[in-house]
Amino acid sequence: MDGKHIVIVGAGPAGLAASSVLPRLGYRVTMIDRSNTLGGHLSKWYQLFPDRAAATVLLEQLTDEVPDSVSTMLGREVTGGSVSSGAVELTLDHGEHLSANGLIMATGFDLFDARRKEEYGYGIYDNVFTQAEIEEMFRQGQIETRHHRKPRSIAFLHCVGSRDLKAGVAYCSKVCCVTGVKQAIELRELLPDAAIYNFYMDLRMFGRGFEELYQQAQERYNIRFVRGRISEAAESSDGSVIIKAEDTLTSRPLKLTVDMLVLLTGMQPAAGSLELAAKLGLVLGDDSFLKPYGLTQQTFKTSYPHVVLAGSCTGPTTLTEAILSGRSAAMALHESLFKLTN
Amino acid sequence: MIAEGKRHIWKDYQKEIADNNYYYARSCVRQNFFPASEQTFLRVMKHELGKEVFDDPLHTTCTGIAYHADVVNLPTIMTVVARQFALMTRQGLSNFVPSCITSFGIYTEILETWEHFPETLEQTRDFLYKATKREFKIPDNLAHSSDVIFKFKEQIAARAMFKLVNHISGKPLRGVEHIGCHYAKMFPHKGVGGAEYPYVLAGMIEAWGGEVIDYPERRHCCGFGFRQYVVQANRGYSLAHSQKKFESMEPYSPDFIVTNCPGCPFFLDRWQYVISETEGKTYGPDGHGIPVLTFEELTGLVLGYDPWELGLQAHQVAVEPLLDKMGITYDLSRKFVGRDGNKLGTPDKPTHLKVYGYGR
Ligand SMILES: Cc1cc2nc3c(=O)[nH]c(=O)nc-3n(C[C@H](O)[C@H](O)[C@H](O)COP(=O)(O)OP(=O)(O)OC[C@H]3O[C@@H](n4cnc5c(N)ncnc54)[C@H](O)[C@@H]3O)c2cc1C
Ligand code: SF4
Numbered sequence A: 001m002d003g004k005h006i007v008i009v010g011a012g013p014a015g016l017a018a019s020s021v022l023p024r025l026g027y028r029v030t031m032i033d034r035s036n037t038l039g040g041h042l043s044k045w046y047q048l049f050p051d052r053a054a055a056t057v058l059l060e061q062l063t064d065e066v067p068d069s070v071s072t073m074l075g076r077e078v079t080g081g082s083v084s085s086g087a088v089e090l091t092l093d094h095g096e097h098l099s100a101n102g103l104i105m106a107t108g109f110d111l112f113d114a115r116r117k118e119e120y121g122y123g124i125y126d127n128v129f130t131q132a133e134i135e136e137m138f139r140q141g142q143i144e145t146r147h148h149r150k151p152r153s154i155a156f157l158h159c160v161g162s163r164d165l166k167a168g169v170a171y172c173s174k175v176c177c178v179t180g181v182k183q184a185i186e187l188r189e190l191l192p193d194a195a196i197y198n199f200y201m202d203l204r205m206f207g208r209g210f211e212e213l214y215q216q217a218q219e220r221y222n223i224r225f226v227r228g229r230i231s232e233a234a235e236s237s238d239g240s241v242i243i244k245a246e247d248t249l250t251s252r253p254l255k256l257t258v259d260m261l262v263l264l265t266g267m268q269p270a271a272g273s274l275e276l277a278a279k280l281g282l283v284l285g286d287d288s289f290l291k292p293y294g295l296t297q298q299t300f301k302t303s304y305p306h307v308v309l310a311g312s313c314t315g316p317t318t319l320t321e322a323i324l325s326g327r328s329a330a331m332a333l334h335e336s337l338f339k340l341t342n
Numbered sequence B: 001m002i003a004e005g006k007r008h009i010w011k012d013y014q015k016e017i018a019d020n021n022y023y024y025a026r027s028c029v030r031q032n033f034f035p036a037s038e039q040t041f042l043r044v045m046k047h048e049l050g051k052e053v054f055d056d057p058l059h060t061t062c063t064g065i066a067y068h069a070d071v072v073n074l075p076t077i078m079t080v081v082a083r084q085f086a087l088m089t090r091q092g093l094s095n096f097v098p099s100c101i102t103s104f105g106i107y108t109e110i111l112e113t114w115e116h117f118p119e120t121l122e123q124t125r126d127f128l129y130k131a132t133k134r135e136f137k138i139p140d141n142l143a144h145s146s147d148v149i150f151k152f153k154e155q156i157a158a159r160a161m162f163k164l165v166n167h168i169s170g171k172p173l174r175g176v177e178h179i180g181c182h183y184a185k186m187f188p189h190k191g192v193g194g195a196e197y198p199y200v201l202a203g204m205i206e207a208w209g210g211e212v213i214d215y216p217e218r219r220h221c222c223g224f225g226f227r228q229y230v231v232q233a234n235r236g237y238s239l240a241h242s243q244k245k246f247e248s249m250e251p252y253s254p255d256f257i258v259t260n261c262p263g264c265p266f267f268l269d270r271w272q273y274v275i276s277e278t279e280g281k282t283y284g285p286d287g288h289g290i291p292v293l294t295f296e297e298l299t300g301l302v303l304g305y306d307p308w309e310l311g312l313q314a315h316q317v318a319v320e321p322l323l324d325k326m327g328i329t330y331d332l333s334r335k336f337v338g339r340d341g342n343k344l345g346t347p348d349k350p351t352h353l354k355v356y357g358y359g360r
Helices: A013-021 A040-044 A055-064 A131-140 A176-190 A210-219 A271-280 A319-341 B003-012 B037-048 B064-068 B074-090 B101-116 B118-132 B145-151 B153-158 B200-207 B232-252 B263-279 B295-302 B320-326
Strands: A005-009 A028-033 A071-074 A078-084 A087-092 A097-100 A102-105 A109-111 A128-130 A153-160 A195-200 A224-227 A230-235 A241-247 A252-258 A260-265 A267-269 A307-309 B022-025 B053-055 B095-098 B174-178 B211-213 B256-259 B292-294
Touching: A005 A013, A005 A087, A005 A097, A013 A028, A013 A040, A013 A055, A013 A319, A040 A055, A040 A131, A078 A271, A087 A102, A102 A271, A102 A319, A128 A131, A131 A176, A131 A260, A153 A176, A153 A252, A176 A195, A176 A210, A176 A260, A195 A252, A224 A241, A241 A260, A267 A271, A307 A319, B022 B037, B022 B074, B037 B053, B037 B145, B037 B153, B037 B295, B064 B074, B064 B101, B074 B095, B074 B101, B074 B118, B095 B101, B095 B145, B101 B118, B145 B153, B145 B200, B145 B295, B153 B200, B153 B295, B174 B200, B174 B232, B200 B211, B200 B256, B200 B295, B232 B263, B256 B263, B256 B295, B263 B292, B292 B295, B295 B320
Parallel strands: A005 A028, A005 A102, A028 A071, A102 A307, A128 A260, A153 A195, A153 A260, A195 A224, B022 B053, B022 B095, B174 B211, B174 B256, B256 B292
Antiparallel strands: A078 A087, A087 A097, A109 A267, A230 A241, A241 A252
16 A cells, blocks of 8 residues: 555564565565564474374465565564554664554464473473474474483373463463374374373363364374373483373372373463563553454454554464464554555 | 573572571471481581571470461461560571471461461561560561571581592482472472472582482472371371382482481481381392481581581481491490480391491
8 A cells, every 4th residue: 555664573374474465455564573484483383283284385375475575574573662653663683773654563472481380390301392392303203202212101291381370371372282182193103102191181172173183082093181280290210201190080199101291381472572562562461462452353453553463472373363363464454554544 | 300400490599598697496306306406507507607696495386287287276376486586586686597397387488478468467466465575576587597508508518528429439429308398399489499499408419529319209298297197097108108209219329318307307217217127128238228317417427527426326227328438437336425425325226227336
């Protein structure tokens, strides 16, 4: 629209989706990401739930849709700025300034720092991993313990840093249940004889195909689901992990030694997005994610007509939701700018 | 095990520990269990480190064990604690140092309660005044006596006569550190190193040349656990807990266990004897047990104090193997001679557990 300039902070799935829409409506678009690659978290995943589609293929599709006219700045962080009526001023990490007529915040999420749940020993015990590290192992095609052995037993623990008031997190991170089930199935294919457990509070299989995946995990892939949270982990002399939990369906305490413990860490607001939000005067919810105008309607809008929110900076999302919200936020911004000028 | 990971956590759990002028609150049970430990603390503080410590004969038990056994209620224990603080205030002191971990937990819990529910503080002031006409100030600093030794561990290392090193092989001695549950499990930020990987005793072992063992049941209770032992019918649980720990630490061949709570060294020491008598099982090499020390006893050994002055003859598990490894010489003929020169009498020999200087 008349070459108006829009900045998208974040080139994850939400930012990429937004950037594919706006140039076609006549905007000049700059997309900035502090990482050196496009795709945000998607670039770290291997196969996607629920259909095990390759993450690389989706990433390619998303980047292919970005018109050449979009100016992309990678390895650059937006560190500050201000919003005034009709204009946005942004500061980048090297002190550079950018002026724009509109802003899309697509700053995404950070994974919960598993070290904060000290009782599980992440970063201390050799064989405690996060699901993100398991994705990386899948990408490398090699699942092994820190001592380069093929694991004979693996336990997944759900809700690490989610639904945990002690960790200061009340919300559910939404995607970790199905990720845990998906990864358990992927592991079974690579390790036909291993014992694989998922320790959960309840399984939130809300999306299309999720419940079916869970059914398959039990019936076809022999994954053992234990309803109970692990209370503590310890390392044994051979580097395996001893876990204690309560099986709440049988009301029995349980002690188990596994070669790998995988923590399904939750999503939390990206550190960069918190600081930036404070500087731009954007409002945070009680959960510290950026707060849109409404939770049902106008989920992209902020109190500024020319600043919109997209993707997981407003709370845990699936890729489907992040991509949809990227496009919708772009349209919402377009409508807003259109109204302002007409 | 990734040592750096623990250091990362320890950074988040640093606590302030006063530098001098302490009011020392003794434990109600420790002097019966390990008679010289508190005296050793005073000796180290006053004579090695030149600190002022007031050892007050007027203070009482904190009633913590009775509180945890549901015999004493919260307003009562708050009033008892307030009286201890009144005695500290009367001395013009404000740094309170309990010798007992249960007490430390009690003081911490009560100070937190007073902070969050100020009406309970007012009520306690009122109760104390009505009962005793005393008034009190809240301490500026609350630290357990092991925190205080931790603070000065480097100064102690500089004065050490012996190190936690095998004097023949030159290899570090391997120690299990056992922290009293009430030290930091309730309030992680009140303990050096936090609740999951406490550093208070590990730091001493490291500073004095030893190596710390991390074994799977490290966090588990020693077996005292109040109701497990105090309620007689539950004593089997107490024994089972200790046994679980011994079985778990045994493969790591510890040279010693060091503790900072009154109950832990007692149970970890005595139950080794009971297990040896009932099952013929011992946890050290050649029929020995694993020596169990209080942190004051360990400090005293490092500083070259005479083992019998440290009261090590009151232990059921022989400490001599540890003394031998450290290169400490001792006179077995004086083991059961009291400070006044009179014979203390010698205990009977256990069936399996190897001991030294015993009678029949
Ligand atoms: C282990 C795991 C597996 C998953 N698997 C699936 C799956 O199979 N299917 C599915 O639907 N969903 C999956 N998800 C969810 C999916 O990853 C998210 O929905 C998606 O990544 C959200 O996209 P986003 O663009 O909102 O955020 P992000 O992917 O987090 O991207 C945000 C981008 O913003 C950048 N950024 C942040 N702040 C700044 C700043 N100040 N300056 C510059 N750049 C900045 C970041 O560098 C990042 O690249 C998974 C999530 C996890 C944790
Ligand atoms: S999606 Fe599952 S694992 Fe993740 S927070 Fe919610 S309930 Fe826990």
